[in-house]
Amino acid sequence: MTIEVSPTGKVARLGAHHRWTIGAAGVVAVVLTALIVLMKPSAPRGWENGSFLNDCCGGLTLHDGEMALNGKPATRYTIGRDAGGFYVLPRFYVGGMDNLGFEIDGSRPAAKLRLDRLPDPQEVQVPGARETFLFERRPGVVP
Structure with missing residues (x-):
């Protein structure tokens, strides 16, 4: 469970909805990074022959x-x-x-x-x- 402190000093707990949103954003970031790395163009095989x-x-x-x-x-x-x-x-x-x-x-x-x-x-x-x-x-x- 994540606890957040507001500027007034009150403690607020993040609900399940917020945790789910943060987790989903992390998964999307990982997937996008993997796609960028995998889509990097490489030299086509055989062009140097x-x-x-x-x-x-x-x-x-x-x-x-x-x-x-x-x-x-x-x-x-x-x-x-x-x-x-x-x-x-x-x-x-x-x-x-x-x-x-x-x-x-x-x-x-x-x-x-x-x-x-x-x-x-x-x-x-x-x-x-x-x-x-x-x-x-x-x-x-x-x-």
Whole structure:
């Protein structure tokens, strides 16, 4: 039971009707918050799919949440968007190694691989130890 004190100092009790109204308002607030969170638009699955090449490291293929490096399965990834734009976030750290290929390191935090746009990205930026490598989509190359 809820007790309310009026400005004159008198104690008043809230009736069942008032408690019901307050409870219903709380339920409505929770439902609306859940709907807003669930309706947040996400990047459509598959819009990032493609194969990208760079002379230093070779090929990077993105296909429905699976990343392949130089034709070999490497790791899963998710797509996200922040103030810098769209990105691919691998499960493990993936980076370019100067003229050697790719580095995959499960002990380091994953780094965002930046996409120039979605859908149909034409470029992917992959971090490296000393520089960022630009991978370009090659026409006719299918994931």
